[in-house]
Amino acid sequence: MNEMSKPVTAVSPTTLARMIALVGEKNAITDKEKQTPYLVEFRALWTGHTPVVLRPGSTREVSELLKIASETTTAIIPQGGNTGLVGGQIPHNGEIVLSLNRMDKIRELDPISNTITCEAGVTLQRAREAAAGVDRLYPQLLPSEGSCTIGGNLSTNAGGTAALTHGVARSHALGLEVVLADGRVLNNLNKLKKDNTGYDLKNLFIGAEGTLGVITAAVLRLVPRPKSVETAWAAIPSVQAAVDLLGLATEISAGGVTSFEIMAREGIDIVIKHGGARDPLAAKSPYSVLIELSSQRHEGLRDQMEQILAEGLEKGLVLDATICESVEQAKTFWRIRELFGEMQGREGGSIKHDISVPVANIPAFIEEGNAAARKLIPGCRPMPFGHVGDGNIHYNITQPVGADKAEYLKRWDDMNDTIYKIVLKYGGSVSAEHGVGIVKRDYLPKIKDPVAYELMKTLKRTLDPKGILNPGKVL
Ligand SMILES: Cc1cc2nc3c(=O)[nH]c(=O)nc-3n(C[C@H](O)[C@H](O)[C@H](O)COP(=O)(O)OP(=O)(O)OC[C@H]3O[C@@H](n4cnc5c(N)ncnc54)[C@H](O)[C@@H]3O)c2cc1C
Numbered sequence: 089m090n091e092m093s094k095p096v097t098a099v100s101p102t103t104l105a106r107m108i109a110l111v112g113e114k115n116a117i118t119d120k121e122k123q124t125p126y127l128v129e130f131r132a133l134w135t136g137h138t139p140v141v142l143r144p145g146s147t148r149e150v151s152e153l154l155k156i157a158s159e160t161t162t163a164i165i166p167q168g169g170n171t172g173l174v175g176g177q178i179p180h181n182g183e184i185v186l187s188l189n190r191m192d193k194i195r196e197l198d199p200i201s202n203t204i205t206c207e208a209g210v211t212l213q214r215a216r217e218a219a220a221g222v223d224r225l226y227p228q229l230l231p232s233e234g235s236c237t238i239g240g241n242l243s244t245n246a247g248g249t250a251a252l253t254h255g256v257a258r259s260h261a262l263g264l265e266v267v268l269a270d271g272r273v274l275n276n277l278n279k280l281k282k283d284n285t286g287y288d289l290k291n292l293f294i295g296a297e298g299t300l301g302v303i304t305a306a307v308l309r310l311v312p313r314p315k316s317v318e319t320a321w322a323a324i325p326s327v328q329a330a331v332d333l334l335g336l337a338t339e340i341s342a343g344g345v346t347s348f349e350i351m352a353r354e355g356i357d358i359v360i361k362h363g364g365a366r367d368p369l370a371a372k373s374p375y376s377v378l379i380e381l382s383s384q385r386h387e388g389l390r391d392q393m394e395q396i397l398a399e400g401l402e403k404g405l406v407l408d409a410t411i412c413e414s415v416e417q418a419k420t421f422w423r424i425r426e427l428f429g430e431m432q433g434r435e436g437g438s439i440k441h442d443i444s445v446p447v448a449n450i451p452a453f454i455e456e457g458n459a460a461a462r463k464l465i466p467g468c469r470p471m472p473f474g475h476v477g478d479g480n481i482h483y484n485i486t487q488p489v490g491a492d493k494a495e496y497l498k499r500w501d502d503m504n505d506t507i508y509k510i511v512l513k514y515g516g517s518v519s520a521e522h523g524v525g526i527v528k529r530d531y532l533p534k535i536k537d538p539v540a541y542e543l544m545k546t547l548k549r550t551l552d553p554k555g556i557l558n559p560g561k562v563l
Contacts, residue, residue, distance in 0.1 A: 098182070099139055099160075099162050099184060100160070103156060103160045103162055104139055104140060106156055107140070107142055107153055107156055107157075107162075107184070108140065108142075110144075110149060110152050110153060110156070111142050111143060111144050111145070111149055111153070115142070115143040115144070115145065115190065116140050116141070116142055116143070117140065117141040117143070118139065118140050123138065123141050123185075125170065126138075126141045126167060126170060126185050126187060127178065127179065127185075129170070129172075129175065129177075129178055130170070130171055130173070130232075131173075131433070133175070134175050134178045134180065135178075136165075136178040136179035136180050136182075136183075136185075137179065137182050138165075138179040138182060138183060138184055138185050139182065139184065140184055140185070141184075141185040141187055142184060142185065142186050142187065143187045143189065143190045144186070144188075144190065144191065145190045145191065146191070147191075147265060147267065147273060147304040147305065150186070150188075150191075150267045150302055150304055151267050151271045151272070151273050152271065153186065153271075154267050154268070154269060154270065154271040154302065154556075155270065155271030157184070157269075157556050158269055158270045158271060158554060158556060161554050161556060162184060162556060163181070163183035163184065163555075163556050163557075163558075163559050164183060164184050164185075164186050164302075164556055164557060164558070165177060165178070165179045165183045165184070165185050165186065165298065165558055166186050166188065166239070166243070166298035166302045166303075166557070166558065167185050167186065167187045167188065167189075167240075167298075168187075168188055168189070168208065168209065168236060168237030168238075168239045168240030168241075168243070169189070169211065169232070169235035169236040169237045169240055170235070171232040171235050171236040171240065172240065172244060172297075172522070172523065172525065173442070173522045173523075173525075173527075174297075174519075174522050174523045174524060174525025174526065174527040174528065175525040175526040175527055175561075176243075176244070176297045176298065176523055176524075176525035176526070176558065176561045176562075177240070177298070180526065180560070181559075181560070183558075183559070186302065187209075188207075188208040188209040188237065188239050188302070188303075188304070189209040189237065190209060191207040191208050191209040191304060191305075192207055192209040192210050192211075192214070193206075193207045193210070194206050194207075194210060194214070194215070194218050195207065195305065197218060197219070197221075197222055198279065199222040199223070199224055199310070201279050202224065202309060202310040202311065203262060203279045203307050203308065203309060203310060204218060204219055204224075204226060204307075204308050204310055205277065205305065205306070205307045205308075206238045206305065206306055206308065207238075207239075207304065207305045208237060208238055208239025208240075208302075208303050208304050208305060208306070209237050209238075209239060210237060210238050211233065211234060211235060211236065211237055211238075212226075212228060212229075212230060212232075212233040212234075212236050212237070212238065212241060213233040213234045215238055215308065216228075216229075216233065219310050220313065223312075223313055224310035224311065224312065224313060225310065225311050225312065225313045225314065226260070226308060226310055227250050227253070227254035227260065227311055228241060228246065228248055228250065228254070228257060228260055229248045229249050229250040230246055230247075230248040230249075231248075231249075231426045238306055238308070239302075239303045239304070239306075241257045242257050242258075242261055242264070242293070242294050242295075242303055242306055243293070243294070243295070243296060243297050243298050243303060244257070244295065244297060244521075244522065244523045245257045245258050245294050245295030245521070245523070246521060247475065247478060247480060247520065247521030248521070249347045249349065249425075249475065250346055250347060251475065251477075251478050251480075251521075252345060252346065252347060252348060252475065252477035252478055253343070253344075253345065253346045253382075254311065254346075256521065257294060257295075258291065258294045258295065259309075260308045260309050261290060261294055261306055261307070261308060261309075262278060262279055262280060262281065262307045262308065262309055263276050263277040263278040263279065263280070263290060263306065263307040264276050264277065264290040264293060264294075264303055264305070264306050264307075265277050265303070265304045265305040265306070266290075266293050266301040266302065266303050266304065267301060267302045267304055268301050268551060269300075269301065269551060269552040269553075269554065269556055269557050273304075274289065274301070276289060276290050277305060277306075277307050278307065279307050281309075292547065292551075295523070296562070297523050297524065297525060297558065297561055297562050298557060298558040298561070299548060299552065299557050299558045299561055299562050299563065300547065300548065300551045300552060300557065301551065301552075301557070302557070312384060314346075314382035314383060314384060315383065315384055315385060315386045316382065316383050316385065316386055316387070316388075316389045316390075317346075317380060317381070317382045317383075317389070317418075318380070318381045318382075318389045318390055318392075318393040318411060318412070319378070319379070319380050319411070319412040319417075319418040319421055319422075320378075320379045320393055320396075320397060320409055320410065320411045320412065321368040321369060321376060321377075321378055321379075321409065321410050321412075321421050322376065322377050322379060322397060322400065322406045322407075322408070322409040323369050323371045323372075323373035323375075323376050323406070323407040323408045323409065324373055324374075324375050324376065324377055324400075324405060324406055324407060325373060325374060325375075325404070325405075325407055326374060326375065326451070327350070327375060327450060327451040327454045327455070327472075328451040329375070329404070329405040329406070330348075330350045330375060330377050330450075330476050331447060331448065331450055331451060331476065332403070332405050333377065333379075333396070333400050333405045333406065334348050334447070334476055334477055336396055336399055336400060336403075336405065337379060337381070337396045340392055340395050340396050340399070341381050341383075341389075341392050341396070344381045344382060344383050344389070344392065345379065345380070345381055345477065346380045346381065346382045347378065347379070347380040347475075347477075348377060348378075348379055348380075348475070348476050348477045349377060349378040349425050349473070349474065349475060349476070350375055350376075350377050350472070350473060350474065350476045350481075351375065351376050351377070351378070351424070351425065351428055351473045352374070352375055352470070352471045352472050352473060353372065353373065353374050353375065353376075354469055354471050354486075355428050355431075355432065355471035355473055355484075356376060356424065356428075358431045358432060358434065358435055358471070358486075359424050359427045359428055359431045360424075361431075361434075362431045362434040362435075363423075363424075363427040363430075363431045365420070365423055365424045365427065366420070368410055368420075368421055368424075369408050369409070369410060370408075371407050371408040373407050373408070377476070378421055378422070378424075378425050379393070379396070380418075381393055381396075390411070393411055394411070397409040397411070425473075428471075428473045429473070429482060429484060432471060432484055432486050435469075435486050435487070435489075436486065436487040436491065436493045436496065437486070437487040437491075437493040437494075437496040437497040438471075438484050438485065438486045438487070439468075439484070439485045439496075439497070439499070439500050439503045439504070440482065440483075440484050440485075441481075441482070441483040441484070441485075441504065441507050441508070441511075441518070442480070442482055442483075442519060442520050442521060442522045443480070443481055443483055443507070443508075443511045443516055443517065443518060443519075443520055444478065444479045444480045444481070444516050444517045444520035444521075445479050445481070445511060445514040445515060445516035445517075446479055446514070446515055446516070447476065447477065447478075447479045449479075449514040449515065449516070450476060450479060450481060452514060453481070453510060453511065453514045453516065454470075454472050454481065454483075456510050457470065457472075457483060457507055457510050458470045460506050460507070460510060461485050461503065461506065461507065464499070464502060464503060464506050465485075465488065465496070465499055465503070466488070467488030467489070467491070468485050468486065468487060468488055468496075469485065469486040469487070469488070469489075470483065470484075470485045470486075471484050471485070471486055472484070478520070478521075479516070479520075480520040480521055481520075483507060485503060485507075508531065508535070512535060518531055518535060523562075524561070524562045525561055525562070526560065526561060529560070529561065529562060529563065532544075532562070532563070544562075544563060545563060548563055
């Protein structure tokens with residue numbers, strides 16, 4: 089057993105009753121059927137079990153709950169929208185689920201300081217809509233925006249499709265309110281860009297996946313809303329062409345590339361076959377890229393996109409391309425990208441890797457990865473896609489046509505080992521944006537710098553000495 093994953097002892101009826109009384113019976117879900125949305129992971133990869141899902145309505149209630157949990161050594165799993173992809177939010181061992189979804193107030197919108205202060209359970213979509221209401225952009229964008237929450241985004245340090253320009257969740261947070269394992273409230277809700285009064289404590293909790301504290305609110309940075317956006321779909325001959333085209337686009341647009349997403353041919357064909365999408369171009373190229381530019385100016389962006397594609401064609405980086413004529417058409421292009429991972433499931437098993445490597449190494453990584461995967465399981469179908477500009481590739485490998493799904497998925501660990509060796513060879517990370525959870529936990533001691541890993545354990549022991557917060561996740 090992992091050193092940090094202590095077994096969960098059954099919660100005593102007295103403790104349970106105290107916790108339920110605190111949030112009120114109507115906010116404590118014990119009915120098994122009503123618990124289901126909190127227990128089953130998005131892809132149904134895991135189903136947890138729990139005596140109760142607690143839904144506190146305030147920071148004070150979270151604090152009181154954690155005081156009881158700490159006093160009685162009761163394990164707690166913080167949960168937001170339950171869209172996490174590494175099993176971090178699931179009570180695998182009967183822990184209590186602490187859902188933040190009732191804490192969904194937008195406490196303040198300040199368009200002068202360019203900030204929004206949200207409680208943890210506000211969905212990403214609502215935060216974006218509220219920002220748009222004062223002509224600002226909250227620049228995090230994930231396909232799961234309708235369900236995922238600000239608390240979950242920060243706890244996973246989520247990336248998404250706009251990280252190229254605006255950065256990952258960490259870049260958006262100015263201040264946090266966090267309830268510590270013993271119930272103390274760390275009030276760090278400041279709006280300051282500049283605050284050098286010692287250690288930057290908020291960054292300990294961002295990306296900690298609920299293992300160091302429960303985020304209850306955050307001050308997030310807003311940016312001006314773009315005045316124009318252009319979207320194009322380009323057929324390209326190779327992964328190297330994608331990297332070179334990104335360089336060209338960055339130069340011509342002077343840093344205006346908001347998204348630059350690559351998709352492999354076979355995966356696009358699957359989205360067309362199962363997802364009812366239409367291929368934007370007649371040409372069947374080995375790869376395609378979806379490019380989005382945005383600008384604070386009303387004029388000129390279209391010319392830039394045309395120049396990027398024209399020069400790309402001239403240099404052999406682009407085989408064919410089309411620029412969207414309407415917002416509706418842009419949505420149909422984005423739909424292909426959004427369905428890319430999901431539709432692979434219609435073809436049977438898919439072994440997944442959420443990795444990053446330095447941008448310059450993406451072509452070599454994909455070439456070696458494809459060869460190694462096919463050597464390990466002949467006939468398997470690598471379908472890389474994702475965020476070229478962040479070096480973040482969702483390297484999914486679909487089962488051979490007609491193979492037995494269960495047999496194929498038994499090779500998950502072998503395939504991971506094979507691909508991760510190549511990732512590490514190219515100076516990459518085995519978890520780019522989804523986190524560690526339980527999926528990558530056992531890899532950490534093998535790949536992390538030993539001093540870094542020891543420091544992580546020291547922090548965990550210091551902030552959560554009884555090991556009650558999300559035990560067995562990350563460490
Ligand atoms: C269709 C789909 C597309 C996705 N696309 C992307 C993508 O492009 N980029 C990306 O990065 N991710 C993506 N994800 C993954 C997921 O949406 C993100 O990880 C998201 O940030 C999780 O938010 P959540 O509120 O659902 O958190 P949950 O799933 O509920 O929890 C995730 C983790 O955070 C912890 N946690 C949650 N809330 C709190 C809190 N308030 N305090 C402390 N800990 C907390 C949990 O314990 C768990 O470890 C996608 C998921 C889906 C289903």
